[in-house]
Amino acid sequence: MNRFDDDIQEMLAILKDRGITDARLLRSMATVKRHLFVPEPFTSRAYEDSALPIGKMQTISQPYTVAFMTQALGVRVGDKILEIGTGSGYQAAVLAELGAKVFTIERHQELLSAARKIFDRLDYRIASKSGDGTVGWSEFAPFNGIIVTAGAPDVPDPLLKQLVDGGKLVIPVGDLEMQNLLIVTRTGNRYDKREVHGFKFVPLVGKMGWAKG
Numbered sequence: 001m002n003r004f005d006d007d008i009q010e011m012l013a014i015l016k017d018r019g020i021t022d023a024r025l026l027r028s029m030a031t032v033k034r035h036l037f038v039p040e041p042f043t044s045r046a047y048e049d050s051a052l053p054i055g056k057m058q059t060i061s062q063p064y065t066v067a068f069m070t071q072a073l074g075v076r077v078g079d080k081i082l083e084i085g086t087g088s089g090y091q092a093a094v095l096a097e098l099g100a101k102v103f104t105i106e107r108h109q110e111l112l113s114a115a116r117k118i119f120d121r122l123d124y125r126i127a128s129k130s131g132d133g134t135v136g137w138s139e140f141a142p143f144n145g146i147i148v149t150a151g152a153p154d155v156p157d158p159l160l161k162q163l164v165d166g167g168k169l170v171i172p173v174g175d176l177e178m179q180n181l182l183i184v185t186r187t188g189n190r191y192d193k194r195e196v197h198g199f200k201f202v203p204l205v206g207k208m209g210w211a212k213g
Helices: 005-017 023-031 063-073 090-097 109-122 157-161
Strands: 052-055 058-060 080-084 101-106 127-130 143-148 163-174 179-187 190-199
Touching (some): 023 063, 063 143, 063 163, 090 109, 101 109
Parallel strands (some): 080 101, 080 143
């Protein structure tokens, strides 16, 4: 028995209580070992429903936020998904566990290197690079879904253009204190938006995001 088994079950119960209904997603989040993505001294808190520091003034998002954004994306097996903001690598691992072909971008090389080591250890085949995620990854576009794990002042136009017809972009947009989650669906040249209130993320830094502090 894993010492985190009870914590994992408690996390799943919280997610269900908060409206996460996708059974495949819940199984994936039970499978991905979140404690491997959380550095000491916070590892013992890995399955709490809270964001935790991972270095470079970045955080691993709380499990509910990961679940909500992933459920909104509607990931199917074989989907090409672009993640902006690798961070700890946890979100990318959940997407890979769902059977997606994952592409992820991180501006902090140190965080990316750490995440890559975990991907290799867990045998997740995830394409990754260091760079400005606000301009997307045109080489591998278009994507069935794009997920942005940092708060932007506006929706970066390059990301919209890199969606397939019918694809979805999930992105937090707002000021530096609080953001609303936008779920954008592309239909031809039209982008339909649904907004969910009350999220808080670290800033999305880049050409189409916030300037470096």
